[in-house]
Amino acid sequence: xTTTKKTSERLIKKYPNRRLYDTETSTYITLTDVKQLVLxxxxxxxxxxxSNEDLTRxxxxxxxxxxxxxxxxxxxxxxxxxxxxxxxxxMQGMMGAxxxxxxxxxxxxxxxxxxxxxxxxxxxxxxxEVWSQFMNMQAPMMQGMMTNYIEQSKNMFVQMQEQMQNQAxxxxxxxxxKPVTSSEPDKK
Numbered sequence: 001x002t003t004t005k006k007t008s009e010r011l012i013k014k015y016p017n018r019r020l021y022d023t024e025t026s027t028y029i030t031l032t033d034v035k036q037l038v039l040x041x042x043x044x045x046x047x048x049x050x051s052n053e054d055l056t057r058x059x060x061x062x063x064x065x066x067x068x069x070x071x072x073x074x075x076x077x078x079x080x081x082x083x084x085x086x087x088x089x090x091m092q093g094m095m096g097a098x099x100x101x102x103x104x105x106x107x108x109x110x111x112x113x114x115x116x117x118x119x120x121x122x123x124x125x126x127x128x129e130v131w132s133q134f135m136n137m138q139a140p141m142m143q144g145m146m147t148n149y150i151e152q153s154k155n156m157f158v159q160m161q162e163q164m165q166n167q168a169x170x171x172x173x174x175x176x177x178k179p180v181t182s183s184e185p186d187k188k
Contacts, residue, residue, distance in 0.1 A: 008043075009043035009045050010022070010023075010024050010037065010042055010044035010045070011023045011024070011044070011045055011047065012029065012034065012044055012045070012046045012059075013046075013047055013049040014047070014048055014049060014055055014059070015049045016049070016050065020033075020034065020046065020059075021049070031066060034046070034059055034063060035063050035067075038060070044056070046058075046059045083095075091161075094160075098153075102153060105149065106146075109145065109146075
C-alpha cells in the first residue's frame with residue numbers, strides 16, 4: 001500500500017445476490033473485509049449496484065450486529081432498549097449528536113493515554129499486551145475520569161433540557177390559550 005493519502009472514498013457495490021464488490025481491488029469482499037476497512041480508517045461508501053442508494057449505514061449496522069452477537073457484547077439489553085426508546089422521541093436528533101460527541105471524547109482520552117504510554121514504554125506502546133498492562137494499572141484512574149466525565153455530561157444534558165423547557169414555556173405563554181397545568185382532563 002502506498003503512503004499517499006487518497007482524496008476519494010472507496011466505492012463498494014452491493015449486488016442483489018447480497019455480495020459486496022470492492023471497485024478499488026476489483027474483488028468480492030465480505031463484511032469482515034469491510035470491518036477491516038473501518039479499523040484501518042479507510043473512507044468508503046457502499047451503494048446498491050442497481051439503484052445507487054447509499055447502504056453504508058446499513059452495512060455498518062450489520063457489522064455491529066455481528067460483533068454484538070459473538071463474543072462479548074458492548075451494549076446491554078437495557079442500553080439497547082433505551083436507545084430504541086429515543087426513536088420517534090423529540091430528543092432523537094439531540095441523542096445522536098450527544099452519543100457521537102461522547103464517543104469522540106472517549107477516543108480523544110484514549111489517544112492521550114496512548115501518547116503517554118509511548119513515553120513510558122517507548123516502541124512497545126501499541127503492543128496489545130503492553131497496552132493491556134498499562135490499562136490495568138490505569139483502570140481506577142480511568143474509571144474515575146470516565147465517571148466524572150459522564151456525570152458532567154449528564155448534568156449538562158439536564159441543564160440543556162431545562163433550558164429547552166423554559167424556552168418552550170416562554171414561547172407558548174404568548175399564545176391566547178390557557179396552558180394545561182395537570183394531566184387530568186377538563187371537567188365540564
